[in-house]
Every structure is written in structure tokens, then in C-alpha cells.
Amino acid sequence: MKKSIGPETLLYPTPVLVVGSYDAAGRANAMTAAWGGVACSKPPCVCISLRAATASHGNIMARRAFTISLPSREQAAAADYFGIVSGRKVDKFAATGLTATPAELVDAPYVAEFPLAIECELLEVHELGLHTQFIGLVKDVKVDESCLDEKGRPDVRKLDPIAFAIPSSYFALGDLLGPAYSIGKVFSEAADG
Amino acid sequence: MKKSIGPETLLYPTPVLVVGSYDAAGRANAMTAAWGGVACSKPPCVCISLRAATASHGNIMARRAFTISLPSREQAAAADYFGIVSGRKVDKFAATGLTATPAELVDAPYVAEFPLAIECELLEVHELGLHTQFIGLVKDVKVDESCLDEKGRPDVRKLDPIAFAIPSSYFALGDLLGPAYSIGKVFSEAADG
Numbered sequence: 001m002k003k004s005i006g007p008e009t010l011l012y013p014t015p016v017l018v019v020g021s022y023d024a025a026g027r028a029n030a031m032t033a034a035w036g037g038v039a040c041s042k043p044p045c046v047c048i049s050l051r052a053a054t055a056s057h058g059n060i061m062a063r064r065a066f067t068i069s070l071p072s073r074e075q076a077a078a079a080d081y082f083g084i085v086s087g088r089k090v091d092k093f094a095a096t097g098l099t100a101t102p103a104e105l106v107d108a109p110y111v112a113e114f115p116l117a118i119e120c121e122l123l124e125v126h127e128l129g130l131h132t133q134f135i136g137l138v139k140d141v142k143v144d145e146s147c148l149d150e151k152g153r154p155d156v157r158k159l160d161p162i163a164f165a166i167p168s169s170y171f172a173l174g175d176l177l178g179p180a181y182s183i184g185k186v187f188s189e190a191a192d193g
Numbered sequence: 194m195k196k197s198i199g200p201e202t203l204l205y206p207t208p209v210l211v212v213g214s215y216d217a218a219g220r221a222n223a224m225t226a227a228w229g230g231v232a233c234s235k236p237p238c239v240c241i242s243l244r245a246a247t248a249s250h251g252n253i254m255a256r257r258a259f260t261i262s263l264p265s266r267e268q269a270a271a272a273d274y275f276g277i278v279s280g281r282k283v284d285k286f287a288a289t290g291l292t293a294t295p296a297e298l299v300d301a302p303y304v305a306e307f308p309l310a311i312e313c314e315l316l317e318v319h320e321l322g323l324h325t326q327f328i329g330l331v332k333d334v335k336v337d338e339s340c341l342d343e344k345g346r347p348d349v350r351k352l353d354p355i356a357f358a359i360p361s362s363y364f365a366l367g368d369l370l371g372p373a374y375s376i377g378k379v380f381s382e383a384a385d386g
Contacts, residue, residue, distance in 0.1 A: 004333050005333075007333055009234055010347060013366060015204060017204075039324065128236075138200045140198075142197050174366050176363070178362075182273070184274030
């Protein structure tokens with residue numbers, strides 16, 4: 001039996017997206033967002049939603065670029081810190097001891113120590129209410145060589161990404177449940193049988 | 194050292210969103226999407242990206258409504274099946290033995306057996322390329338009573354949601370890494386000290 005709990009943003013899991021940007025003076029900032037994901041395959045686009053009150057929002061509107069750095073399990077506390085304090089008040093890279101590396105193809109920095117970085121050019125801006133949704137055109141993805149498999153593809157177990165669960169929990173990925181486009185075939189076979 | 198792997202949609206993890214809709218004849222369909230997430234807190238909005246070629250895309254454009262049902266670990270194979278076959282060819286609910294329940298507030302069905310359902314009214318349509326992004330205004334969330342905690346709030350461990358990892362793996366959530374807005378404070382304390 002289901003219970004109605006009203007109109008809320010309840011969706012599990014969400015990613016932990018550390019959004020990198022430069023301010024007007026060229027200072028690197030990073031903030032953590034859980035509202036976002038993949039938006040389109042061709043052209044490759046991602047989306048992030050930020051409140052207009054954040055420093056990152058102004059930075060992205062001005063520079064028309066951002067990055068997304070994905071933390072691994074050991075970096076959960078740093079990612080959380082990036083989401084707690086404002087870049088207007090604190091140099092978050094200095095506080096965490098992490099390194100802001102300029103992206104190669106867009107005007108934004110990424111977190112060097114995080115295993116995967118997505119370089120994005122700002123493509124569209126959607127004002128939805130409290131949050132503005134930025135659509136980023138992916139210009140490049142950079143991955144730690146230690147997180148690639150023997151074919152040079154990212155290995156999710158080596159990346160060891162973290163997930164966010166509303167309202168306030170970080171999780172590692174756990175049991176592998178099976179391959180996509182495959183485990184569902186059991187129902188096709190049943191229908192054919 | 195990071196290696197450039199080019200402009201791809203690589204972002205971990207993504208959710209497993211089973212999108213429910215009705216076709217012109219009122220037949221229930223469901224398809225699985227991994228491109229989407231939360232888009233705005235106020236008003237509460239979610240986003241899903243679907244290819245124009247899918248039956249669900251046409252259904253949502255016509256009915257201006259959709260649902261998102263979130264599967265739990267035991268339902269991974271059914272969710273995968275919903276993403277493999279087309280609703281134009283198959284009654285996916287009949288094939289999986291799952292139940293299409295009409296949403297209470299919007300013109301779309303949800304998967305009764307999945308523990309959480311989000312009822313959405315179509316708010317905006319963004320043509321991004323191969324994928325169309327639908328912004329859904331959340332009208333209600335319905336949760337299995339067995340997945341609520343003692344305060345009547347959803348319990349993520351009871352929901353036991355699944356995550357998708359590009360290119361093709363489903364995972365359960367694993368180790369709890371800590372509370373958000375909390376574990377990052379270690380860096381504030383270090384800065385203060």
C-alpha cells in the first residue's frame with residue numbers, strides 16, 4: 001500500500017557533482033550539487049541545477065563554462081565541504097588542500113585529485129524557480145589513468161564514485177546487480193516461451 | 194595523471210528511472226531512462242531525457258504528463274526489460290507481470306509494485322539533439338508504507354534503490370559514507386584551528 005507524501009523532490013540516487021568555475025578575478029571555486037545528470041547523448045550534454053544565490057551561478061553565467069569533477073569514496077568529506085561553505089567567503093581549494101587545475105578546453109577549473117573531470121561549455125540556461133538549470137556541452141572528459149581498464153575505458157569500480165540519497169546521506173556503490181540490456185531478457189524469453 | 198577520452202556522457206552514478214505514460218488508446222507503457230534527475234527544489238521539478246523515436250516521447254508530448262517509478266534491487270531485471278523493448282510492440286506490463294496503476298493527479302500510470310512513484314505534469318520541453326529533455330513538475334510522490342521510517346519519511350535502505358553505471362551496469366547502494374552537510378566540517382575546523 002502506498003502513502004502520498006506530497007510534491008517533493010524525492011529521487012534516488014543522485015550523483016555528487018563538484019562544479020568548478022572561475023570568478024571575475026580568476027579565482028577558482030567549486031561547489032557540490034546533487035541536482036543534475038546526463039541530458040543528451042548527441043551532442044553530449046549534462047545538466048546541473050544551481051540556486052542564483054550561489055557564487056558558482058554568477059561565475060558560470062559570466063564565463064559561460066564549468067567543469068564537473070566526480071569524487072571517489074575517500075573524497076566524500078571534501079565533496080561535502082565544497083557544498084557547505086560559500087566560495088565568496090573561503091578559498092575552498094586552500095581549505096581542503098586540493099588543486100584547481102585549469103581545464104584544457106573551457107574557461108573553468110577542475111579538481112585535480114578527483115578521478116574524473118568533465119569540461120563543459122555553457123549551452124543553455126533554464127530558469128525553473130529556486131534553481132537555474134545549466135545545460136553543459138561536454139567538450140572533453142579526463143580520467144585518471146589508474147581508473148582505466150585494459151581497453152582504456154573508465155572502470156567504475158576503480159573510479160569508486162559516490163551517490164547522494166535525499167535528504168542527507170552519501171553512499172558508495174555496492175553489489176553489482178547485473179549487466180544492462182541483458183538481465184531483462186528473461187521476460188522476453190518468458191513471453192516467447 | 195589524467196588521460197583525455199574525448200567528449201562523452203560519462204557521469205557516475207545515474208538513477209534508474211522507469212517512466213510511465215499512456216498512449217493515444219490509453220494503453221499503459223513504461224520505459225527505463227538513465228538520463229535525468231532532480232532539476233529544481235521550488236517548485237519541485239525533475240527532468241528526464243528521451244529520444245524522439247521512443248513511444249514514451251510521443252505519449253508524454255500528447256498527454257502532457259508522466260510518472261517516474263523507482264525500482265528496488267529485486268526489480269532490476271524488470272527495470273532493464275522496460276528499457277530493452279518498445280511499448281509499440283509489446284505490453285511490457287503483461288510481459289513482466291507488473292501492474293500499471295493510474296496516477297492520482299496526472300494522466301499517466303505508474304508501476305504499482307515499485308516502492309516509489311513520482312507523479313509529474315509536463316512543464317517544459319527542451320530539444321537538445323538526440324534527446325528531448327522533459328521537465329516535470331512534481332505533483333505528488335507515493336511511497337510504499339513498508340519503506341517509510343518511524344517518522345513517516347522514506348528510508349533509503351528500505352527503498353533499496355538501484356543505480357546505473359555507464360556503459361551498462363546496475364548496482365545497489367553500498368557502504369554509508371556519512372551524513373551530508375556534516376562530514377565536510379572537518380575542513381572548516383582545520384581552517385579555524
